[in-house]
Amino acid sequence: MKVALIGVGQAGGKVVERLTEFDAEMGFNAVQGALAINSATPDLQSLEWAETQLIGADRVNGHGVGGDNELGAEIMQSDIQEVLGALDGHVTSRAEAIVVVAGLGGGTGSGGAPVLVHNLKQVYDVPVYALGVLPGRNEGSLYQANAGRSLKTIVREADSTILVDNDAWHQQGESVEAGFASINQQIAQRFGLLFASGEAVEGVGESVVDSSEVINTLRNGGIAALGYAKAAASEDSTQNIRSVMSVTRQALLTGTSLPEARVGEGALLVIAGRPESIPRKGVEKARRWLEDETQSMQVRGGDFPLESDQIAALVLLGGVERSDRIESFLERARAAQKAEDESEKTDPADHFADDRLDNLF
Numbered sequence: 001m002k003v004a005l006i007g008v009g010q011a012g013g014k015v016v017e018r019l020t021e022f023d024a025e026m027g028f029n030a031v032q033g034a035l036a037i038n039s040a041t042p043d044l045q046s047l048e049w050a051e052t053q054l055i056g057a058d059r060v061n062g063h064g065v066g067g068d069n070e071l072g073a074e075i076m077q078s079d080i081q082e083v084l085g086a087l088d089g090h091v092t093s094r095a096e097a098i099v100v101v102a103g104l105g106g107g108t109g110s111g112g113a114p115v116l117v118h119n120l121k122q123v124y125d126v127p128v129y130a131l132g133v134l135p136g137r138n139e140g141s142l143y144q145a146n147a148g149r150s151l152k153t154i155v156r157e158a159d160s161t162i163l164v165d166n167d168a169w170h171q172q173g174e175s176v177e178a179g180f181a182s183i184n185q186q187i188a189q190r191f192g193l194l195f196a197s198g199e200a201v202e203g204v205g206e207s208v209v210d211s212s213e214v215i216n217t218l219r220n221g222g223i224a225a226l227g228y229a230k231a232a233a234s235e236d237s238t239q240n241i242r243s244v245m246s247v248t249r250q251a252l253l254t255g256t257s258l259p260e261a262r263v264g265e266g267a268l269l270v271i272a273g274r275p276e277s278i279p280r281k282g283v284e285k286a287r288r289w290l291e292d293e294t295q296s297m298q299v300r301g302g303d304f305p306l307e308s309d310q311i312a313a314l315v316l317l318g319g320v321e322r323s324d325r326i327e328s329f330l331e332r333a334r335a336a337q338k339a340e341d342e343s344e345k346t347d348p349a350d351h352f353a354d355d356r357l358d359n360l361f
Contacts, residue, residue, distance in 0.1 A: 008076075008112045014180075018188040037116070039059075041054060162223075162226060193312070247313040
């Protein structure tokens with residue numbers, strides 16, 4: 001699947017950077033162009049694989065928006081013509097989809113991404129998807145409130161919004177910086193494999209997935225999630241029937257980007273590995289299990305020929321907006337928004353007019 005990647009904000013730019021690098025390292029050639037957009041100059045200077053575009057220079061002078069996603073939306077709208085102009089050469093005629101990547105908790109990403117998606121839909125006739133990263137539970141109330149507003153808007157604007165919950169792949173004991181780097185690597189690997197499906201790097205599978213399978217799985221819009229798992233492959237394909245079932249179960253039940261999202265309107269199962277290692281019986285058995293587990297009759301399946309000593313499963317699940325994880329996040333976002341609104345009504349100076357405290361002198 002040929003895609004053009006656009007990262008908005010710090011997190012979006014870093015994910016696009018890593019995705020583009022992974023695609024080049026693997027030789028997939030799925031990424032047709034990569035652009036990172038930000039209002040903070042330092043966040044753009046560290047990027048090497050994606051071209052960069054600074055926005056809001058006349059408003060924030062390259063210093064970012066300080067978590068203010070309303071300001072992030074304003075400056076994206078103000079500079080939208082410059083941004084669309086910068087996309088020349090990135091969104092080529094070969095691109096089958098545009099993917100806008102953003103962390104939904106920050107200022108520039110959460111505010112600017114929905115505005116950009118809206119405008120891209122007016123210009124291009126290919127699907128425009130959002131890849132949004134939700135803040136973890138331990139991130140501040142500002143990030144939760146930002147993400148709630150951003151998610152509500154971007155789901156309305158995008159053809160489909162694929163979510164990654166920061167808590168899904170965070171390891172205990174990791175520093176914040178190491179945690180984000182690990183999450184970015186996992187996003188790059190999983191989505192890099194998804195986009196590369198159908199590009200047939202090595203060999204020819206019996207039922208190769210192509211871009212239309214991905215597009216059809218996401219056709220109903222709403223929110224989607226991506227699961228992944230892998231295991232060592234045997235040289236005898238009949239020995240891999242159990243492995244295919246195992247990695248498919250893990251991909252949906254424990255390896256998804258949105259934990260607890262198991263029921264959807266449609267799903268795509270991709271089994272990656274050497275063609276001679278992929279058992280047709282195992283793939284069909286796993287697909288039937290996925291139908292039962294996701295309660296969907298629209299479960300597509302196929303192979304991704306890949307020279308590897310492992311066998312892996314990708315599960316793309318569309319229409320998961322009714323999941324408990326989404327409802328739990330929206331509750332956090334609503335509570336955070338209420339706390340933000342109440343804090344704005346309180347004058348901090350009132351704390352110093354307390355007669356129960358004596359003055360020092």
